[in-house]
Amino acid sequence: xxxxxxxxxxxxxxxxxxxxxxxxxxxxxxxxxxxxxxxxxxxxxxxxxxxxxxxxxxxxxxxxxxxxxxxxxxxxxxxxxxxxxxxxxxxxxxxxxxxxxxxxxxxxxxxxxxxxxxxxxxxxxxxxxxxxxxxxxxxxxxxxxxxxxxxxxxxxxxxxxxxxxxxxxxxxxxxxxxxxxxxxxxxxxxxxxxxxxxxxxxxxxxxxxxxxxxxxxxxxxxxxxxxxxxxxxxxxxxxxxxxxxxxxxxxxxxxxxxxxxxxxxxxxxxxxxxxxx
Amino acid sequence: xxxxxxxxxxxxxxxxxxxxxxxxxxxxxxxxxxxxxxxxxxxxxxxxxxxxxxxxxxxxxxxxxxxxxxxxxxxxxxxxxxxxxxxxxxxxxxxxxxxxxxxxxxxxxxxxxxxxxxxxxxxxxxxxxxxxxxxxxxxxxxxxxxxxxxxxxxxxxxxxxxxxxxxxxxxxxxxxxxxxxxxxxxxxxxxxxxxxxxxxxxxxxxxxxxxxxxxxxxxxxxxxxxxxxxxxxxxxxxxxxxxxxxxxxxxxxxxxxxxxxxxxxxxxxxxxxxxxx
Numbered sequence: 213x214x215x216x217x218x219x220x221x222x223x224x225x226x227x228x229x230x231x232x233x234x235x236x237x238x239x240x241x242x243x244x245x246x247x248x249x250x251x252x253x254x255x256x257x258x259x260x261x262x263x264x265x266x267x268x269x270x271x272x273x274x275x276x277x278x279x280x281x282x283x284x285x286x287x288x289x290x291x292x293x294x295x296x297x298x299x300x301x302x303x304x305x306x307x308x309x310x311x312x313x314x315x316x317x318x319x320x321x322x323x324x325x326x327x328x329x330x331x332x333x334x335x336x337x338x339x340x341x342x343x344x345x346x347x348x349x350x351x352x353x354x355x356x357x358x359x360x361x362x363x364x365x366x367x368x369x370x371x372x373x374x375x376x377x378x379x380x381x382x383x384x385x386x387x388x389x390x391x392x393x394x395x396x397x398x399x400x401x402x403x404x405x406x407x408x409x410x411x412x413x414x415x416x417x418x419x420x421x422x423x424x425x426x427x428x429x430x431x432x433x434x435x436x437x438x439x440x441x442x443x444x445x446x447x448x449x450x451x452x453x454x455x456x457x458x459x460x461x462x463x464x465x466x467x468x469x470x471x472x473x474x475x476x477x478x479x480x481x482x483x484x485x486x487x488x489x
Numbered sequence: 490x491x492x493x494x495x496x497x498x499x500x501x502x503x504x505x506x507x508x509x510x511x512x513x514x515x516x517x518x519x520x521x522x523x524x525x526x527x528x529x530x531x532x533x534x535x536x537x538x539x540x541x542x543x544x545x546x547x548x549x550x551x552x553x554x555x556x557x558x559x560x561x562x563x564x565x566x567x568x569x570x571x572x573x574x575x576x577x578x579x580x581x582x583x584x585x586x587x588x589x590x591x592x593x594x595x596x597x598x599x600x601x602x603x604x605x606x607x608x609x610x611x612x613x614x615x616x617x618x619x620x621x622x623x624x625x626x627x628x629x630x631x632x633x634x635x636x637x638x639x640x641x642x643x644x645x646x647x648x649x650x651x652x653x654x655x656x657x658x659x660x661x662x663x664x665x666x667x668x669x670x671x672x673x674x675x676x677x678x679x680x681x682x683x684x685x686x687x688x689x690x691x692x693x694x695x696x697x698x699x700x701x702x703x704x705x706x707x708x709x710x711x712x713x714x715x716x717x718x719x720x721x722x723x724x725x726x727x728x729x730x731x732x733x734x735x736x737x738x739x740x741x742x743x744x745x746x747x748x749x750x751x752x753x754x755x756x757x758x759x760x761x762x763x764x765x766x
Contacts, residue, residue, distance in 0.1 A: 330697050350695055381695065388695070394687060395696035399703040401739055402679055407755030409735040410671060416762060418627055418658065418665070419672035420607050422706045424762050426676040429699045430755035437752065445743045452740045456733055458686040462678055463729040466722045475714065478684030478707035485693060485701050 213368045214239040217272035219265065219287055220279030221245040221253035223333055224304050226341035228276055228376075229258030234343040235375035242268040252338035269295050274369060277303035281311065281439035288315050288324075295322045300365035302327045306392065307443040308354045308385035316356070323363055326354040326385055328392075329378060334431060347377030354385040393447035397440060398455055401448070403429035490645045491516040494549035496542065496564055497556030498522040498530035500610055501581050503618035505553055505653075506535030511620040512652035519545040529615035546572050551646060554580035558588065558716035565592050565601075572599045577642035579604045583669065584720040585631045585662035593633070600640055603631035603662055605669075606655060611708060624654030631662040670724035674717060675732055678725070680706035 216232065218225040221243040229241050243250050243259035250262035262268075265287070269275050275295055277284045284305045295301060299322045305311045308326045315324040331349040333340055351373050355361055361370070361382065373380055383391065406423075407430035410416055416423070441448055458474075465471045493509065495502045498520040506518050520527050520536035527539035539545075542564070546552050552572055554561045561582045572578060576599045582588045585603045592601040608626040610617055628650050632638055638647070638659065650657055660668065683700075684707035687693055693700070718725055735751075742748045 330695060332697050349697075352695060383692075383695070391690070391692045391695045394690055395693055395700050399683060399696075399699045401736070402683055402703060403699075403759075404752055404755035405732060405735040405739055406676060406679055407758035408739075408751040409731055410758045411754040413668070413671055413758075415660075415668045416672055416758065418607060418629060418660070418668045419676075419762070420609050420626075422676045422680075423672050425702050425705050426679060427755070427759040427762060428702055430752075430759040432752075432756075434749045434752035438749070441743050441748070448743060449740060452736055454686055455682060456736050456740075458682040459678070459729055459733055459736075462682055462685075463726060463733075466718050466725060471718070472711045472715070474685040475681055475707075475709075475711035477688040478681035478704070479709075481684035481687045481690075481693065482680075482704040482707040485696070485704060 213237070213273045213372065215272045216241045217244060217268040217275045218242070218253075218259060219244040219268070219275065219277045220283065221249045221259060221338050222278065223336050223338070223340050223345075224329065224331075225276065225278035226253045226256060226258035226338035227331075227343065227345040228278060228304075229253065230256065230341050230343040231346055231376035232372060233257060235372065237372065242272070244268045249338060253341070256338055256341050258338060258341055265290070266294050271296065273299050273365065275299065275301040277301065277305070280436060281305045281307060281443055284311055285314055288318050292319050292321050295319075297322055298365060299323070300325060300363070300369055302369065304329055306396070306440045308352075308388045310443045312354055312356070312385040323360065323365055325360055325366055325369075328352040328354070328388065334428070336433075344377070346373075349378055350381050351378035352381050352383050352388055354383055354388050356385075358382070389444050390447045393444055393451040397444060397448045398451040400429050400432060400437060401452060402455065403427055404432075406430065490514070490550045490649065492549045493518045494521060494545040494552045495519070495530075495536060496521040496545070496552065496554045497560065498526045498536060498615050499555065500613050500615065500617050501606065501608070501622075502553065502555035503530045503533060503535035503615035504608075504620065504622040505555060505581075506530065507533065507618050507620040508623055508653035509649060510534060512649065514649065519549070521545045526615060530618070533615055533618050535615060535618055542567070543571050548573065550576050550642065552576065552578040554578065554582070557713060558582045558584060558720055561588055562591055565595050569596050569598050572596075574599055575642060576600070577602060577640070577646055579646065581606055583673070583717045585629075585665045587720045589631055589633070589662040600637065600642055602637055602643055602646075605629040605631070605665065611705070613710075621654070623650075626655055627658050628655035629658050629660050629665055631660055631665050633662075635659070666721050667724050670721055670728040674721060674725045675728040677706050677709060677714065678729060679732065680704055681709075683707065
């Protein structure tokens with residue numbers, strides 16, 4: 213892997229560039245983004261220089277699409293014929309079904325493999341880039357068939373993912389979207405709903421740290437979430453429906469011991485997430 | 490204020506004792522609790538000694554009930570005649586209507602004033618006691634009438650509350666319970682429901698820090714919450730119903746711009762809690 217093109221040098225793209233550098237990558241890293249995002253990414257050392265899309269991807273061995281979902285879909289539509297054979301195009305989009313489906317139809321000149329690093333921050337932009345952002349975090353890859361993981365380009369990419377500390381997990385694109393509807397999109401909407409519902413409550417300062425925790429995600433920008441929810445609405449609808457059922461169950465059992473089971477199940481999940489079990 | 494009795498020397502009781510000491514209280518602090526809780530509280534300097542209830546409260550100018558709600562109700566039933574006239578009995582129970590109502594009927598020998606410090610930790614017990622636990626946090630007082638706040642005993646108590654850094658807020662007991670149903674009990678159940686619903690999901694490691702945040706409260710013990718929910722079930726039922734309505738509204742608008750309004754309202758609340766607005 214000699215040259216990398218990072219398309220979209222925001223938090224994820226710039227962090228990926230920095231992480232590659234820290235892991236020892238000494239090839240060239242070219243960014244494709246707005247003028248300002250390129251300046252920020254260059255200033256923090258995440259890219260060597262900026263270039264237009266066609267120029268940046270022409271010689272790249274790895275093309276990393278780290279834009280918002282809508283822009284990734286747009287880039288995928290325009291990549292075919294621009295990337296050299298034997299190169300790998302991958303992405304960091306938060307939903308996979310639509311992106312992988314479109315890439316399957318559109319990109320014929322080289323290999324495409326969907327990806328999703330489960331990492332982020334409240335702060336956006338290259339200014340918040342962090343070479344350690346992916347360390348210890350899951351990085352999902354979504355091949356249609358396992359054989360896609362054994363090409364030379366993907367083998368090289370996976371070695372770099374290990375180098376930056378990510379844990380690769382292979383899932384189907386549909387399975388990925390079902391899981392993140394539950395583990396990421398639902399928590400976001402549960403937080404947003406709680407914040408929205410309390411917008412007209414005067415006395416919210418009468419609260420402990422719990423409410424602050426539960427509304428941290430509600431600070432997230434709709435700009436990011438519009439595309440995520442629009443490209444995963446069926447699975448999110450199903451997740452919301454299950455959550456509402458669980459809340460109704462709790463509501464019906466507020467005064468009896470069945471509630472204890474729900475507390476136990478809730479605590480088990482929370483402990484499992486914290487690797488205590 | 491010469492002598493204080495702390496009934497229940499867990500996290501809140503022991504932190505209150507420590508905070509009084511740090512704020513300069515040099516009178517005697519007597520604890521009433523289990524043998525082990527008393528030993529822990531004495532070891533960390535929160536109390537001078539332990540004593541049985543009748544002995545501890547007989548000479549106290551301030552009796553602070555920092556047990557679970559069920560035990561506070563039990564103590565309130567047994568206090569009358571034991572406390573000296575002119576003393577103040579107050580409490581730290583997380584719901585106020587039942588406690589204040591029972592105290593109004595049961596305690597005739599001295600003044601009772603309901604209270605609720607909005608402070609806590611995941612770790613229970615005197616071992617986690619912290620003199621700074623109440624600094625910058627709201628401490629709700631729930632008199633039936635404002636005149637109750639002007640007795641010498643309450644004036645002295647409020648001065649100590651300021652001394653330990655708490656911000657006193659006066660609310661009616663019913664109003665308190667309605668507000669905390671929204672700002673504390675609902676967030677707990679929203680977290681528990683999310684955790685419980687995901688108990689059978691294998692892939693929960695495919696998640697970012699958001700799910701970990703949203704399930705922190707789910708680690709809380711049912712033992713504490715049973716009494717809270719049982720003594721505020723009407724207001725909690727109403728809060729759950731409003732939350733479910735909001736989730737249904739979001740569910741119906743997953744693919745259109747009305748969702749943007751909910752994100753904006755959610756972010757406003759989250760920012761308001763963080764004093765950014």
